Amino acid sequence: xxxxxxxxKLYGGLQAVAGVSFSVAPGEVLGIAGPNGAGKTTLFDTITxxxxxxxGEILLAGEPVRGTKIxxxxxxxxxxxxxxxxxxxTLTVLENAYLAASFRRGRSGRRSRPDDIAAGRAALERxxxxxxxxxxxxxxxxxxxxxxxxxxxxxxxxxxxLLDEPFGGLSLGEIDxxxxxxxxxxxxxxxxxxxxxxxxxxxxxxxxxxxxxxxAEIFVGxxxxxxxxxxxxxxxxxxxxGGSA
Amino acid sequence: xxxxxxxxxxxxxxxSIYGLVAIGMTLIYGTLRILDxxxxxxxxxxxxxxxxxxxxxxxxxxxxxxxxxxxxxxxxTATELVSVQPLIARRNExxxxxxxxxxxxxxxxxxxxxxxxxxxxxxxxxxxxxSGNLKLYxxxxxxxxxxxMAVISVVLMIGLGLFLARTRxxxxxxxxxxxxxxxxxxxVPVTRLYPLTMGLASALAGVGGVFLGALYFASxxxxxxxxxxxxxxxxxxxxxxxxxxxYAAYLVGMTQSFCEVEIGTTWTLPILxxxxxxxxxxxxxxxxGSPSEARL
Numbered sequence: 001x002x003x004x005x006x007x008x009k010l011y012g013g014l015q016a017v018a019g020v021s022f023s024v025a026p027g028e029v030l031g032i033a034g035p036n037g038a039g040k041t042t043l044f045d046t047i048t049x050x051x052x053x054x055x056g057e058i059l060l061a062g063e064p065v066r067g068t069k070i071x072x073x074x075x076x077x078x079x080x081x082x083x084x085x086x087x088x089x090t091l092t093v094l095e096n097a098y099l100a101a102s103f104r105r106g107r108s109g110r111r112s113r114p115d116d117i118a119a120g121r122a123a124l125e126r127x128x129x130x131x132x133x134x135x136x137x138x139x140x141x142x143x144x145x146x147x148x149x150x151x152x153x154x155x156x157x158x159x160x161x162l163l164d165e166p167f168g169g170l171s172l173g174e175i176d177x178x179x180x181x182x183x184x185x186x187x188x189x190x191x192x193x194x195x196x197x198x199x200x201x202x203x204x205x206x207x208x209x210x211x212x213x214x215x216a217e218i219f220v221g222x223x224x225x226x227x228x229x230x231x232x233x234x235x236x237x238x239x240x241x242g243g244s245a
Numbered sequence: 246x247x248x249x250x251x252x253x254x255x256x257x258x259x260x261s262i263y264g265l266v267a268i269g270m271t272l273i274y275g276t277l278r279i280l281d282x283x284x285x286x287x288x289x290x291x292x293x294x295x296x297x298x299x300x301x302x303x304x305x306x307x308x309x310x311x312x313x314x315x316x317x318x319x320x321x322t323a324t325e326l327v328s329v330q331p332l333i334a335r336r337n338e339x340x341x342x343x344x345x346x347x348x349x350x351x352x353x354x355x356x357x358x359x360x361x362x363x364x365x366x367x368x369x370x371x372x373x374x375x376s377g378n379l380k381l382y383x384x385x386x387x388x389x390x391x392x393x394m395a396v397i398s399v400v401l402m403i404g405l406g407l408f409l410a411r412t413r414x415x416x417x418x419x420x421x422x423x424x425x426x427x428x429x430x431x432x433v434p435v436t437r438l439y440p441l442t443m444g445l446a447s448a449l450a451g452v453g454g455v456f457l458g459a460l461y462f463a464s465x466x467x468x469x470x471x472x473x474x475x476x477x478x479x480x481x482x483x484x485x486x487x488x489x490x491x492y493a494a495y496l497v498g499m500t501q502s503f504c505e506v507e508i509g510t511t512w513t514l515p516i517l518x519x520x521x522x523x524x525x526x527x528x529x530x531x532x533x534g535s536p537s538e539a540r541l
Contacts, residue, residue, distance in 0.1 A: 050426055074432035086427040088420035095416055102413035103432035116413065156432055 285472025291454020321447025
């Protein structure tokens, strides 16, 4: 569904991303791990178009999209969330979801405000935020903001969902709920790429993990193999084994 | 009492028209982070469209206003495409606010000179939209033209408010005002939203220009004073705050009206700039402005 080949992003002489390749299929979760500054978020930025990759090829549902605009890629079925939970603060929860739904993939050109609102409401129900539809986004606690960001991403009706640290800053119970949510999104046939430091969640969710270090990929394999990989343990997980939860 | 009625009536009229011109600047700044110096030129162009339609072709007033709206909408869109669009992709490399301030200023100078070239340095009389006066109180009266101007300004501002609150494009404008990258991730086509916003703001100024043209004249420099007042209003209200702009517009209108009746017209600008200075010293973000995001 999404295929990246040899993605490279140079900032002057610095290789933020150095020839990373991966692909992800519908209903699959690809985890991306690595120490801070490894280039994980920059990799996401090149996939979504927030920055244009210096080199490489990105195929989204078979179409090459490396130089195209963000909203074009989104219309093709690519959605993302950010590390920091962003939302339009002065808009209500439902308005945020409605806005996302109104530009969703496959929406027909004619006016269909009720359809858009229904689609936005459905996305809120998927993440469990329907009870807060009328609340301004600025007033939401962090867990709700993170769920709203996932809901707006879902409202665009994505084929591929990129999640940037969806578990960061959450309590243990919230992590469990979010794992359930991401599992359900995967089961609905969305291809998911997920950057995460919370090893417990990554190991449980990911079918495969790609570990980055200094912009390059140093490991690709199953979570179980990752935990035993000498290089990954050395640069990322630490000698304690298994990493932190 | 007579003075008070006169001050109030004129203040509301001035405030409404300043609000109409300034709210466009606020909208553009809040969304696009551009201090749009071409906004005054749109008033000037609107005045000429009004003159062309009303004085030389004798069309009816509603058509003249619609013509001014459509023409300045197109001109504002074109201004965005020429002076802003090429810079969006490079907004992290250049000082976007400063450079667009200069490029939109360049458009303003260009439009002034086109008008000068085409119409000459003359003042053209623009007919009033409606004739007659409404007597208010003991010799205080207000022209129907001014009343219409105030009413239509308020109606357009309410329309803008509904657009921003109810439609998906309006919501998109507000979302972009708060986080450009996040909004873009929701498939909001920013490359279409920028021209739309500038076109809309310009159209409001253009309609204002038809009314102001009849109060003053249509001339190549007719946009300078409205731009000056709009700048006072948006700085006072807090750049990017729509409600702050409304308060500030009526405050400035009332102040001007008060000066004209009680002190003398020459004191209007010194007093307003004194107020601006004081506000910027004590409340650097204006009456309702906030330091950074979350404005619309």
